Amino acid sequence: MEILGLDQLHYYVPTVRNLKARMIKKDVIIYGGTPAGITAAVQLARAGYSVAIAEFSQQIGGMTASGLGATDLGAEEAVGGLAKEFYQEIAYYYQKEKQWNFEPKAAQYVFHKWVKEHNIPVYYRQHLEKVCKINGEITEIMMEDSSRYQANIFIDCSYEGDLLAKAGISYYVGREANATYKEIYNGIQFGAPHHKFEKWIDPYKVEGDAKSGLLPGITENDPALLGYQGQGDHRIQAYNFRICLTNDPQNRLPFPKPVHYYAEQYQLLLRYIHSGIWDVMKLHTMLPNRKSDLNNFGAFSTDYIGMNYDWPAGSYERREEIFQKHVNYNLGLLYFLANDEQVPVNIRREVAEWGLPEDEFMETGHWPPQLYIREARRMISDYVMTDHNCLGQSTVHDSIGLASYHMDSHNCRRVVIDGRCVNEGDVQVPTAPFSISYRSIRPRSSECTNLLVPVCLSSSHIAYGAIRMEPVFMILGQSAGLAAILALKNKVGVQAVRYNELRTELLRYGQVLDWSEEIEDDPIKRMESTFGK
Numbered sequence: 001m002e003i004l005g006l007d008q009l010h011y012y013v014p015t016v017r018n019l020k021a022r023m024i025k026k027d028v029i030i031y032g033g034t035p036a037g038i039t040a041a042v043q044l045a046r047a048g049y050s051v052a053i054a055e056f057s058q059q060i061g062g063m064t065a066s067g068l069g070a071t072d073l074g075a076e077e078a079v080g081g082l083a084k085e086f087y088q089e090i091a092y093y094y095q096k097e098k099q100w101n102f103e104p105k106a107a108q109y110v111f112h113k114w115v116k117e118h119n120i121p122v123y124y125r126q127h128l129e130k131v132c133k134i135n136g137e138i139t140e141i142m143m144e145d146s147s148r149y150q151a152n153i154f155i156d157c158s159y160e161g162d163l164l165a166k167a168g169i170s171y172y173v174g175r176e177a178n179a180t181y182k183e184i185y186n187g188i189q190f191g192a193p194h195h196k197f198e199k200w201i202d203p204y205k206v207e208g209d210a211k212s213g214l215l216p217g218i219t220e221n222d223p224a225l226l227g228y229q230g231q232g233d234h235r236i237q238a239y240n241f242r243i244c245l246t247n248d249p250q251n252r253l254p255f256p257k258p259v260h261y262y263a264e265q266y267q268l269l270l271r272y273i274h275s276g277i278w279d280v281m282k283l284h285t286m287l288p289n290r291k292s293d294l295n296n297f298g299a300f301s302t303d304y305i306g307m308n309y310d311w312p313a314g315s316y317e318r319r320e321e322i323f324q325k326h327v328n329y330n331l332g333l334l335y336f337l338a339n340d341e342q343v344p345v346n347i348r349r350e351v352a353e354w355g356l357p358e359d360e361f362m363e364t365g366h367w368p369p370q371l372y373i374r375e376a377r378r379m380i381s382d383y384v385m386t387d388h389n390c391l392g393q394s395t396v397h398d399s400i401g402l403a404s405y406h407m408d409s410h411n412c413r414r415v416v417i418d419g420r421c422v423n424e425g426d427v428q429v430p431t432a433p434f435s436i437s438y439r440s441i442r443p444r445s446s447e448c449t450n451l452l453v454p455v456c457l458s459s460s461h462i463a464y465g466a467i468r469m470e471p472v473f474m475i476l477g478q479s480a481g482l483a484a485i486l487a488l489k490n491k492v493g494v495q496a497v498r499y500n501e502l503r504t505e506l507l508r509y510g511q512v513l514d515w516s517e518e519i520e521d522d523p524i525k526r527m528e529s530t531f532g533k
Contacts, residue, residue, distance in 0.1 A: 003365045005363055008364050011323035018146050022147050024150070027049040027051060031154065033061065036473040040454070043082065045120055052149070053121070053123070054126035055126060064470045065111055067243055070101050072405050078402040079404075082475075086110060087099070126145070128166060141166075153484040155451070155484060161377035161453065173234065183387040188228065195296070197299040197421055197422065200420050201271055220414075221416040237409045239304060240296055240303045240326065241368050241371060242293055242294070242368060244291055244356075247290055248289070253358055255334040258327065261335065305414050378458065378464055379458045385464070387462050387463055396436070398502075401479050403472045411425040413425060435513065435515070436472075439458070452483060455476070457476065482505045
């Protein structure tokens with residue numbers, strides 16, 4: 001079946017240079033219309049400052065508006081400010097008192113409503129090409145289509161950290177060694193209890209014959225490359241699409257066959273199914289109106305393990321290649337499970353009960369347009385968030401919000417060990433809510449004095465696994481907006497913003513900055529933590 005619009009599903013389509021290049025001048029320019037970018041812009045607009053968003057793609061809202069409707073919440077009481085307001089808007093949309101799970105179109109509705117209400121201009125298909133700096137300050141950013149943006153403060157809210165990189169800010173890609181920050185959950189990780197092969201699965205095209213080659217999806221077969229527990233490397237956790245599905249026959253479109261479909265990609269999965277394990281679609285969280293948010297689960301699912309290493313620092317053209325491979329892999333997986341006669345008939349029937357919702361993502365063939373960039377670049381600043389923060393072993397004195405999800409890294413590679421298939425990199429470690437440092441969202445003063453980075457903040461790989469959730473990005477975006485306001489008001493660089501003054505403003509606007517067991521247990525103290533005493 002052909003679905004109209006899938007041919008419009010791209011990460012990158014080059015723009016044409018415009019000889020009459022537009023010049024946008026604002027108090028603050030935000031690069032990236034992610035949830036962080038939107039909350040930063042709303043905060044600035046409400047305070048009376050001029051702001052514009054330059055968005056790489058053709059839509060705003062990032063993952064929140066692109067299929068991630070099953071909110072990675074952690075502790076409900078840790079969510080304050082505009083993030084809390086967003087979920088209140090979602091509840092109002094559904095005429096409920098409380099609603100944390102939602103359809104993509106509901107999130108799109110709220111974000112577009114906010115942008116319209118606050119007269120925030122959004123410029124789409126803005127592909128960053130150059131950053132101009134003078135004496136440690138960004139003066140202007142220029143786009144592929146020749147558009148130019150000037151401001152006193154810039155905020156990088158992209159998932160990739162492209163602005164910080166082009167501004168010459170220090171960053172890291174991959175997993176640091178445990179030894180780097182004296183952590184215990186960073187680097188290479190074997191032996192995870194979750195998302196592993198539950199049975200011995202032969203990795204070779206011809207079972208038992210190593211000379212026949214590896215099945216697709218297995219990236220390494222050299223014992224010398226396995227490394228050791230806690231060793232640092234260049235690898236990052238897997239990406240996927242958070243796929244919005246429906247089992248409503250009146251709204252369901254059958255899974256179309258991808259243009260580049262290779263059933264061979266799923267032979268490892270088929271072997272796993274024939275071993276007696278069927279869990280690919282187990283993490284299938286229901287949303288309103290008979291829709292779901294399908295995420296990765298188990299040893300072989302929607303995560304395209306090991307196929308994203310070039311994304312963080314890759315060219316736009318290279319990212320487009322990776323994007324299309326992820327589309328073909330994820331869509332092909334669903335088509336394979338619903339249609340291939342090698343798949344047991346009961347599984348085919350189960351999967352075929354689901355399809356793409358006709359009332360979502362109409363412009364991109366009912367498929368979510370945003371690839372789930374779970375991590376890319378991470379800034380290195382004066383303060384690096386580590387697993388010490390997540391585990392409560394270190395606390396910060398300049399909190400700008402709380403993270404409350406567990407330390408979570410998806411698998412980073414699939415390898416062969418002693419003749420069997422093994423996933424490596426999964427980490428899931430419980431944490432209590434913990435504070436995020438203001439110093440982690442602004443660069444070193446020696447590198448730039450007018451840039452804030454609330455998404456690709458200064459964090460180790462594993463600490464980022466607890467921070468990188470969409471509600472937290474909304475929190476950090478708003479806090480970055482408030483820091484920008486104080487920098488503008490006091491005519492200082494972002495490093496010179498006085499934290500006591502920032503803290504007062506954060507509490508005034510409802511951010512939750514501190515956590516204790518007393519707050520968790522006492523509703524009055526929860527209220528005081530949210531709104532100030």
